[in-house]
Amino acid sequence: MYKKLIDQFxxxxxxxxxxxxxxxxxDKISLKIINSITNHKVFQDRAKKELELILNKNIKIVTLSxxxxxxxxxxxxxxxxxxxxxxxxxxxxxxxxxxGSRKATSYGLxxxxxxxxxxxxxxFQIVSGLARGIDAMAHKGALKANKKTIAVxxxxxxxLYPRENYSLFRAIAEKGTVxxxxxxxxxxxxxxxxxxxxxxxxxxxxxxxxxxxQRSGSLITARLAAEYNREVFAVPGNIKSKKSAGTHSLxxxxxxxxxxxxxxxxxxxxxxxxxxxxxxxxxLQKQKSPHYRSDKLNRGELIDLIEPYPVHxxxxxxxxxxxxxxxxxxxxxxxxxxxxTRHQGNYYSISEEYH
Numbered sequence: 616m617y618k619k620l621i622d623q624f625x626x627x628x629x630x631x632x633x634x635x636x637x638x639x640x641x642d643k644i645s646l647k648i649i650n651s652i653t654n655h656k657v658f659q660d661r662a663k664k665e666l667e668l669i670l671n672k673n674i675k676i677v678t679l680s681x682x683x684x685x686x687x688x689x690x691x692x693x694x695x696x697x698x699x700x701x702x703x704x705x706x707x708x709x710x711x712x713x714x715g716s717r718k719a720t721s722y723g724l725x726x727x728x729x730x731x732x733x734x735x736x737x738x739f740q741i742v743s744g745l746a747r748g749i750d751a752m753a754h755k756g757a758l759k760a761n762k763k764t765i766a767v768x769x770x771x772x773x774x775l776y777p778r779e780n781y782s783l784f785r786a787i788a789e790k791g792t793v794x795x796x797x798x799x800x801x802x803x804x805x806x807x808x809x810x811x812x813x814x815x816x817x818x819x820x821x822x823x824x825x826x827x828x829q830r831s832g833s834l835i836t837a838r839l840a841a842e843y844n845r846e847v848f849a850v851p852g853n854i855k856s857k858k859s860a861g862t863h864s865l866x867x868x869x870x871x872x873x874x875x876x877x878x879x880x881x882x883x884x885x886x887x888x889x890x891x892x893x894x895x896x897x898x899l900q901k902q903k904s905p906h907y908r909s910d911k912l913n914r915g916e917l918i919d920l921i922e923p924y925p926v927h928x929x930x931x932x933x934x935x936x937x938x939x940x941x942x943x944x945x946x947x948x949x950x951x952x953x954x955x956t957r958h959q960g961n962y963y964s965i966s967e968e969y970h
Contacts, residue, residue, distance in 0.1 A: 714824055767815050
């Protein structure tokens with residue numbers, strides 16, 4: 616509803632100045648919201664006290680009208696009017712969420728950490744809910760890679776839940792971002808978590824469910840991601856395990872099956888390239904037309920550009936200054952000789968034997 620109000624009246628100030636008759640023109644607006652807006656002065660003292668508390672705790676705020684508000688989150692039907700947060704905002708790196716069971720198996724925990732580590736290395740910010748189990752391991756994987764991760768709380772920033780994740784909470788606030796749309800001292804009521812899940816899904820270009828029972832909050836995140844036209848991924852598990860029943864249900868409904876991070880990168884690699892280009896635009900006068908080498912690199916020079924971790928062919932073309940056909944020919948030759956391994960999505964790495 617907040618988004619509808621801003622779209623109609625252009626600013627929060629104009630919303631608060633609107634008359635009851637003007638507000639009634641908004642589609643599906645409730646009488647409760649109309650009364651709250653027209654009588655907003657009654658709540659001013661409470662709002663001021665909350666703002667003072669936020670400032671005293673060194674908590675930051677980003678509003679829907681700010682340019683630094685997360686871009687993808689702004690596109691969902693009901694984005695939070697504002698978010699309180701600790702840490703730093705980064706709208707350049709694309710986000711992907713990893714969610715799952717609080718009571719995960721060792722398989723689920725290790726899978727969550729490994730996927731997070733590898734995706735963080737490839738340039739994704741890892742989003743999760745700081746819960747026990749899969750969520751916590753997703754955050755830890757990104758931190759292990761020394762990369763950014765985002766935690767979205769189902770409570771206020773001054774009411775961390777679960778308390779056992781306090782050190783993880785502090786590490787995320789130091790390296791990435793901790794978000795909440797609730798008042799600073801809001802307790803972790805069960806009803807808050809489905810509300811929180813829409814932010815996890817909304818921030819992300821894709822959501823990965825690692826392990827989930829048939830009735831699980833993670834499936835709410837997946838459903839919301841699908842509604843927002845984001846990619847949904849699921850990791851298959853033991854067919855006899857109830858903790859994989861939810862993920863298998865997602866796969867039956869058409870979710871992308873995940874065996875390793877390349878299955879995700881194949882679908883979302885364009886987000887990495889697009890974001891890098893848009894966040895560091897060159898001034899027009901400094902942009903140059905691409906020029907390619909007419910000669911081929913020798914084998915040793917090309918091998919030096921390829922890493923043990925898969926590199927996209929576009930990166931190799933850019934670094935080598937060769938044409939697509941030239942580098943494809945050389946890569947095929949190296950692949951046939953067993954020096955280079957080709958992965959899905961036109962990624963290449965040095966083979967383990969050669970490395």
